[in-house]
Amino acid sequence: MPARAEVVVIGAGLAGLSVATRLAAAGRDVLVLEAAGHAGGRLTTDRVDGFLVDRGFQVLNTGYPRAADLDLDALELGWFLTGARVWVDGRAHRVLDPRSRPTSIAATATAPIGTLPEKAALAAFSVRAGFLPVERLRQAPDRTAAEALQQAGLGGLVQERFLRPFLAGVLLEDRLETSGHYLDLLWRSFVRGRIGLPARGMQSIGQQLADRLPEGALHLGCRVTGVASGLVRTTDGSIAADAVVVATDPDTAAGLLPSVTASAPRQVTTHLHVLPASPWDDALLVLGRPGGQLVNSVVLTDAQPRYSPDGRALVASSTLAPSREADVREEVARAHGVATGDLAHLTSVTVPAAQPAALPPLELRRPVDLGDGVFVCGDHRDTPSIQGALASGARTARAVLRHLRPGSAASA
Ligand SMILES: Cc1cc2nc3c(=O)[nH]c(=O)nc-3n(C[C@H](O)[C@H](O)[C@H](O)COP(=O)(O)OP(=O)(O)OC[C@H]3O[C@@H](n4cnc5c(N)ncnc54)[C@H](O)[C@@H]3O)c2cc1C
Structure with missing residues (x-):
């Protein structure tokens, strides 16, 4: 390892890699x-008995503005339909973005997930989040997602049967205490993009x-x-640098930099099962049922067959509280209408620290330039997502370049 470098970046998650690739390109x-x-940080993929297993169920949303930083074609994404399958009264109902499958409009319109006015309110909410300028979305004071949905006419059955379980799997909390402004941005990306899994797992991003x-x-x-x-001290010795970028997870960043307050309290447990074949004919998330432990369960190989070595189906089922496989096995089987004996664990x-919380008021662009050539970036500086990590990396790279350029003000 060299004794000095112009810039040392600590952490090769998406934020650190985003900074480093931009600085190297400059x-x-x-x-x-x-x-x-x-490399990859929280986007880690292991191989277990030939199956690709991401550390927790995660997906890439191509509606993120910073997805433009990636070569999406090279990732060979396999796609989920935008929406979810909801179990009500013993029957599975598909709730789909009509644009992803126009023939599903009638089924979605009649799905028992809320009243007709609620469904119209959901369509209006989607149009607003998807197409209003971001500045307009952020004009009103921030409040919780629950309050924002209530205000949008989405506080009733449609919230309990569809929105709350769907969002719980994304926000990793089911009280909808997350910022409404963040919900808008997230929903915007669902409206604008598609949801995919790379052929070589999330780590390949x-x-x-x-x-x-x-x-x-x-x-x-x-x-x-x-x-x-x-100066950066490591287990292998010290390195001198003109600029140091701390691009670690939030808790480590707070430990290395006393002026940074951040934490990642959202946790998730994901159980992986193998089925001889998928019970479904399309790639769609199944939402957990009220009162159950599962927030969602999904046949990953319906979207990305290359997660399986041999055509068998790989199922990922997540709970917010830590859970044991034996405690959720029956729920997983019911989610997919299969027998528990069909599931091989x-x-x-x-x-434990999957994502930082994004509580209101959302601080979208927290400072990244701490002065004296020290910088911090990561999802805890923007939003708890792939988008947030990449965006904070881009912002930090600009700040570092300003710092390195003699005579220019360093601020971000
Ligand atoms: C289970 C799960 C599901 C998720 N689902 C989604 C999803 O569907 N969509 C989405 O957009 N986002 C999702 N996320 C969030 C997304 O993965 C993160 O927001 C993003 O990857 C964070 O990137 P980062 O670079 O900020 O941090 P990290 O990925 O945490 O990178 C930090 C890096 O720093 C390294 N590091 C830490 N300490 C040190 C040290 N002392 N010295 C050197 N290196 C160190 C770490 O090893 C790591 O590689 C999910 C996250 C998890 C865990």
Whole structure:
């Protein structure tokens, strides 16, 4: 490892990789130090018995503005339909964005997920979030998602049967205490984009960015233990730098930088099962039932067959509270209308700090330039998502370039 670099970036998650690739492209000498043995951060994919297993159910939304930073074709995405399957009175009903399957309009219109006025309100909410300028969406004071939905006429049955369970799986909380402004941005990306899984797993998103770095710029298995202006201490020695970017998870960032307050309290447990074949004929999330432990369950291989080595179906089922496989197995079987005996348990994963909370008032662009050549970025600076991580990386790269350019003001 070199004794100095122009910029040291700590963490090779999407935020760190976004900063590093931009600085390298601008001709800067960048060194990325990553504690884990691979790039991608929270987007990690393991191989278990030949199946691709992401650490927690996650998807790429192509409606994120910063999806433009990725080579989507090279990711070979497999697609989910936008919407969900909802079980009511022993029957599964499809609730779909009519644009993703126009023939489903009648089924969605008659699905027992709310009154006709509520369904009209949901359509109006989607048009507003999807197409109003972002500044207009953020004009009204921020409040909780629950209050925002209530205000939009979506506080009744449609919230309980569809919106709350659907959003719980995305926000990793089911009280809808998340910022309404964040809900708008999230819903906007659902309206504007599609939901996909890369052929080589979610980790390949980070790997794609890492592959853009110059040779030797990424050091894996190197844990940073301390940061000061112009100096980074690691388990392998110290490195001098003109600029230091802390792009770790929120809790580690707060530990390395006393002026940063951040935490990632949202957790999720995901159980992976194998079925001989998918019981469904389309790729659609199944929502958990009221009173159950599951927030959702989905046959991943319906969207991305390459998650399976041999054509068998891979099912991911998530709970917000930590759970044991034995406790949710029956619920998983019922979600897909199969017998519990058909499900072979592959593995389970609990991610204790999956995402930072985005409570109102949403602080969209928290400062990234801490002064003295020290910078911080990550999803906790913007929004708890792939979009937030990439956007904060882009913002931080601009701030670092201003700092390195003599005579220019460093601020962001
Ligand atoms: C289960 C789960 C489901 C999710 N679902 C979605 C989803 O569907 N859609 C979506 O948009 N987002 C989702 N997210 C959120 C998204 O994955 C994150 O917001 C994003 O990946 C955060 O990227 P980051 O670069 O900010 O942080 P991280 O990915 O946490 O990267 C930080 C990096 O820093 C490294 N590091 C930490 N400490 C040190 C140290 N001391 N020295 C060196 N390196 C260190 C870590 O190893 C890591 O690689 C999900 C997250 C999880 C966990």
